[in-house]
Amino acid sequence: MAPRILALAVMALLLAGCAAAPAESIAPVPAPLPTAEIDVPRQSSELAPVEQLAAPVRIQIPAVGVDISIAPVGIQPDGFMEIPENITVAGWYQYGSSPSSDTGSTVITAHVDDFVQGLGPFSRLASMPAQAEIIVTTDDGVDHRYQLESVQNIQKAQVPLDQVFDRDGAPRIVLLTCGGQFDENVRQYSDNVVAIANPL
Amino acid sequence: MRNKIFAGVAAGAIAAVGVAIPANAISDTTADLYVLHAVPGLTVDVYVNGELTLDDFEPGDLAGPLDLPADTYTVAITASDAADDSEPAIGPIDLTLEANTSYTAVAHLDESGDPTASLFTNDLSTVAAGEGRLTVRHTAAAPAVDVLANDAVAFDNLSNPDEVKADLAVGTISAAVALTGTTDPVIGPADVEIAEGVNTIVYAWGSAADDNLTLAVQTIDGLHSNPGGVDAGTAGLAADNNNGILVAGLGGLAALLALAGFAATRLSAARAAK
Numbered sequence: 001m002a003p004r005i006l007a008l009a010v011m012a013l014l015l016a017g018c019a020a021a022p023a024e025s026i027a028p029v030p031a032p033l034p035t036a037e038i039d040v041p042r043q044s045s046e047l048a049p050v051e052q053l054a055a056p057v058r059i060q061i062p063a064v065g066v067d068i069s070i071a072p073v074g075i076q077p078d079g080f081m082e083i084p085e086n087i088t089v090a091g092w093y094q095y096g097s098s099p100s101s102d103t104g105s106t107v108i109t110a111h112v113d114d115f116v117q118g119l120g121p122f123s124r125l126a127s128m129p130a131q132a133e134i135i136v137t138t139d140d141g142v143d144h145r146y147q148l149e150s151v152q153n154i155q156k157a158q159v160p161l162d163q164v165f166d167r168d169g170a171p172r173i174v175l176l177t178c179g180g181q182f183d184e185n186v187r188q189y190s191d192n193v194v195a196i197a198n199p200l
Numbered sequence: 201m202r203n204k205i206f207a208g209v210a211a212g213a214i215a216a217v218g219v220a221i222p223a224n225a226i227s228d229t230t231a232d233l234y235v236l237h238a239v240p241g242l243t244v245d246v247y248v249n250g251e252l253t254l255d256d257f258e259p260g261d262l263a264g265p266l267d268l269p270a271d272t273y274t275v276a277i278t279a280s281d282a283a284d285d286s287e288p289a290i291g292p293i294d295l296t297l298e299a300n301t302s303y304t305a306v307a308h309l310d311e312s313g314d315p316t317a318s319l320f321t322n323d324l325s326t327v328a329a330g331e332g333r334l335t336v337r338h339t340a341a342a343p344a345v346d347v348l349a350n351d352a353v354a355f356d357n358l359s360n361p362d363e364v365k366a367d368l369a370v371g372t373i374s375a376a377v378a379l380t381g382t383t384d385p386v387i388g389p390a391d392v393e394i395a396e397g398v399n400t401i402v403y404a405w406g407s408a409a410d411d412n413l414t415l416a417v418q419t420i421d422g423l424h425s426n427p428g429g430v431d432a433g434t435a436g437l438a439a440d441n442n443n444g445i446l447v448a449g450l451g452g453l454a455a456l457l458a459l460a461g462f463a464a465t466r467l468s469a470a471r472a473a474k
Contacts, residue, residue, distance in 0.1 A: 178431065
């Protein structure tokens with residue numbers, strides 16, 4: 001609000017200045033052309049390729065021995081986040097932020113287990129020590145380092161999806177897998193294990 | 201009125217310092233206005249309510265967004281060396297902007313090649329996760345056209361100054377424009393990227409007679425929605441041990457007992473009062 005009031009005040013001053021100038025002139029020289037007082041942002045409307053973010057390709061959590069590759073994923077037909085079938089590959093939600101974004105959450109998920117493959121590396125998210133270091137490497141070769149802020153079990157229906165998949169807030173990574181109770185009938189876990197880490 | 205629009209214009213300028221267009225700044229009291237110059241070969245000045253707002257505005261340039269209080273604004277477009285807006289080349293036209301709405305005002309040619317201006321409303325409603333929106337606007341001096349996507353007609357018989365739109369899965373489409381009933385492109389084919397959560401607005405502009413038909417593209421992001429959830433396990437191998445259920449059950453029982461005790465106390469208290 002303050003900048004707007006300031007702008008208003010500045011404009012009022014400018015307008016007062018304009019008003020003081022003689023409206024009619026008998027001088028033979030033509031009046032100078034008016035100039036715009038506001039610089040409105042402009043850009044070309046030419047067709048340009050969409051800028052691609054550097055994609056995360058590897059995640060390491062040395063404290064719990066996690067070192068796996070990351071593949072870009074999207075949406076399943078049912079509207080849920082897609083997750084690689086291979087439990088030793090994590091999925092990056094490619095429509096959201098990446099570690100090289102200025103804002104938002106980079107969301108990385110892996111299956112906690114599978115009947116055939118057994119327990120996956122992300123089952124160890126729950127046992128990460130406080131302030132564990134997490135390193136995410138992007139495909140431009142940059143290592144992005146994060147420090148664990150929290151790990152918690154949240155009932156799936158209570159997971160704040162708009163915060164998990166936030167694109168505008170402070171940059172961070174959110175690691176997700178499943179946990180809590182397992183319902184044999186629907187073969188689903190009750191909770192998501194949600195780990196949040198901030199850039200170091 | 202004058203102060204209002206200036207404050208609005210200034211706020212727009214502050215909000216848009218970065219290269220990328222901010223998602224949108226609309227609110228319950230303000231509208232977003234973009235301005236696209238789609239008249240070939242004519243550098244212009246744009247006056248809003250008599251004030252020069254866009255100086256030396258070049259064909260193909262896109263300006264904005266201006267975050268403006270909801271109101272009616274008079275827009276006049278003059279030659280770039282005009283001293284004021286008394287002899288506009290286009291307009292003056294009155295644009296009524298409603299709060300919470302995004303608009304693009306386009307200076308363009310009508311079907312017969314005369315300069316005109318149109319106000320389009322940009323659809324910023326959210327799209328499903330994994331989708332983007334494609335909007336196509338006919339602002340060219342050309343008869344009705346068909347819009348081809350990947351060699352098939354996606355939208356048919358689009359006339360100046362109309363628009364069509366659809367929500368599509370993310371990806372790149374090969375887009376072309378052909379006069380209705382023909383398949384020989386008069387514009388394109390060109391690769392248009394449908395990005396997630398983005399309204400990609402494609403304008404056909406220029407003149408068929410002058411052989412300078414082309415595309416202009418405006419993108420507005422922030423229309424995305426979230427996945428429905430994350431199901432990341434199917435075997436139960438990582439489940440908490442079942443003591444969890446037991447504890448919850450005991451807890452529930454304790455709560456019931458406490459309630460019963462509370463009710464009994466109330467009952468005896470009521471009896472005692474009689």
